[in-house]
Every structure is written in structure tokens, then in C-alpha cells.
Amino acid sequence: MTDFALHRATIDAFVEGKLDAEAEADLADRVARILPFHAQLPNPIVAKLKRVLDHLGGEQALLAWLDRHPGRPRVVARLFAFIGVLDQYSAEPAVVSALREFREHTRYPQGLEKYLLPQTDDETLASLSWELESLLADDRVDEAVRVATAAVAMLEEITPAAQDRDHDVGALGPLLKQIRQELRAAVDPK
Numbered sequence: 001m002t003d004f005a006l007h008r009a010t011i012d013a014f015v016e017g018k019l020d021a022e023a024e025a026d027l028a029d030r031v032a033r034i035l036p037f038h039a040q041l042p043n044p045i046v047a048k049l050k051r052v053l054d055h056l057g058g059e060q061a062l063l064a065w066l067d068r069h070p071g072r073p074r075v076v077a078r079l080f081a082f083i084g085v086l087d088q089y090s091a092e093p094a095v096v097s098a099l100r101e102f103r104e105h106t107r108y109p110q111g112l113e114k115y116l117l118p119q120t121d122d123e124t125l126a127s128l129s130w131e132l133e134s135l136l137a138d139d140r141v142d143e144a145v146r147v148a149t150a151a152v153a154m155l156e157e158i159t160p161a162a163q164d165r166d167h168d169v170g171a172l173g174p175l176l177k178q179i180r181q182e183l184r185a186a187v188d189p190k
Contacts, residue, residue, distance in 0.1 A: 006030060006048040015055045027052075028069035031062075032076040036136035075141055075186045082148050082179050083129045085172075089155075090129075091122040094166035098158040099124060109157075111150025125151075145187055152180045 010027055013019045019027065031052060034045065041049070056062050066077035089095045100120040108116055115131045117124050128151050135144035156176045162169045 006034070006045060006052075008048065011048050011051050015051060025069050025073075028066055028073040029071070032066055032069075032073040035066075035076055035080065036133045072141060075145060075183075076136060078179070078182050078186045079132055079136065079144055079148055082152070082183070083132055085175060085179065086125045086129045086132075086151070089169075089172060090125040092162070092166070092169060094162040094169050095155075095158070095172070096120065096122055096124070097165055098161035099154075101161060102154070102158045109150060109154045111146060112154065115147050142187075145183060149180065149183055152176050152183070156180070 006027075010019070010023065014024065014027055031049065034041065034049065038046075038049075053059065053062050056065050063077045063080055066073040068074075103120050112128075115128060117127050128147070132144050132148055135141070135147065155172070159169070159173045159176065162172065
């Protein structure tokens with residue numbers, strides 16, 4: 001069970017720059033465990049999380065802060081970065097068309113059989129975002145990484161066709177390569 005405790009004294013010390021490295025690492029771990037529940041959190045916890053978010057400078061800064069802490073915080077940060085990419089490209093017509101075409105010959109890519117919606121539309125990639133958050137919320141971090149890695153591979157395969165339809169999708173290829181490398185490094189930091 002996830003411990004939703006974010007102690008006010010800890011948040012105060014963090015905002016004031018008074019947390020030692022160990023206490024900050026503990027706070028990062030707590031935030032990483034809470035983040036998958038962001039849409040369901042009670043208001044008092046949302047308020048404490050917002051103080052952390054505001055202190056750091058927003059959502060991207062929060063993910064960068066989590067990424068500086070090894071283990072779960074780094075993995076969660078990198079998964080949430082990928083979730084942002086899935087959400088960004090979910091309704092992109094060129095990506096949806098390329099995915100639909102791909103799925104005509106590969107209905108369920110390896111590793112996504114239990115997670116991909118049967119239909120291919122502007123909700124297909126967004127549903128993968130939801131699946132990743134759900135896996136994190138269920139404390140199935142390793143499985144979330146495997147599903148994300150499979151989703152990255154699928155998107156890498158369809159990116160050339162999406163780029164043929166819309167050159168603005170060109171940034172997706174290098175972005176996916178970076179995400180794949182960062183996910184691998186987060187779970188196997190050799």
C-alpha cells in the first residue's frame with residue numbers, strides 16, 4: 001500500500017532549502033510513489049505536492065528533480081516523461097494513421113498484448129499512458145518499464161510512416177531514441 005504521507009515539516013524544510021540529502025531522497029521517493037495517483041489525491045496532499053511543484057518551478061522541473069534521485073524516483077520521472085510524449089502524440093493524425101496501418105499487420109506488438117486497445121484511434125496512445133500510470137500505482141514498476149519499452153519500440157517502428165504524412169512529427173524519432181536510452185539507464189545504471 002502506498003504511504004501518502006507528505007509531512008508538512010518536511011515540505012517546509014525542503015522549500016526553505018534545509019533538507020539534508022537523505023531526507024530529500026526520502027521526499028523524492030514519497031513524491032514518486034504518490035505521483036501516479038495525482039488525479040485521485042485528497043486536497044491536503046495535493047496542496048503539499050503543489051508546494052513542492054511550485055518550489056521546483058513546475059511539472060518539468062519536478063520530473064528533473066525526481067530524475068536526479070536514483071531508483072524509483074528516476075524511473076518514475078522517465079516514465080512520466082514518456083507518458084507526456086504518448087499524450088502529446090495521441091491525437092496527432094499522422095501518428096494515428098501510421099499506427100492504424102502498422103496494426104493491420106501487427107495487431108498486438110510484443111509486450112503490449114494486454115495493454116493496447118483493440119481499436120486504433122486518438123485514444124490508443126492515451127490509453128497506454130493510463131496503463132503505465134496504473135502499473136506504477138499498483139507498484140508494478142518493472143512491468144511499467146517493460147510496457148513502456150515495448151511502446152517505444154512500436155512508436156519507433158511507425159515514426160517513418162508518420163513523418164511521411166507530416167514532417168512536423170520529425171522530432172518524435174530522436175525523442176523516442178532518447179527515451180529508450182534513458183529508461184534503460186534508469187533501470188540498469190551501469
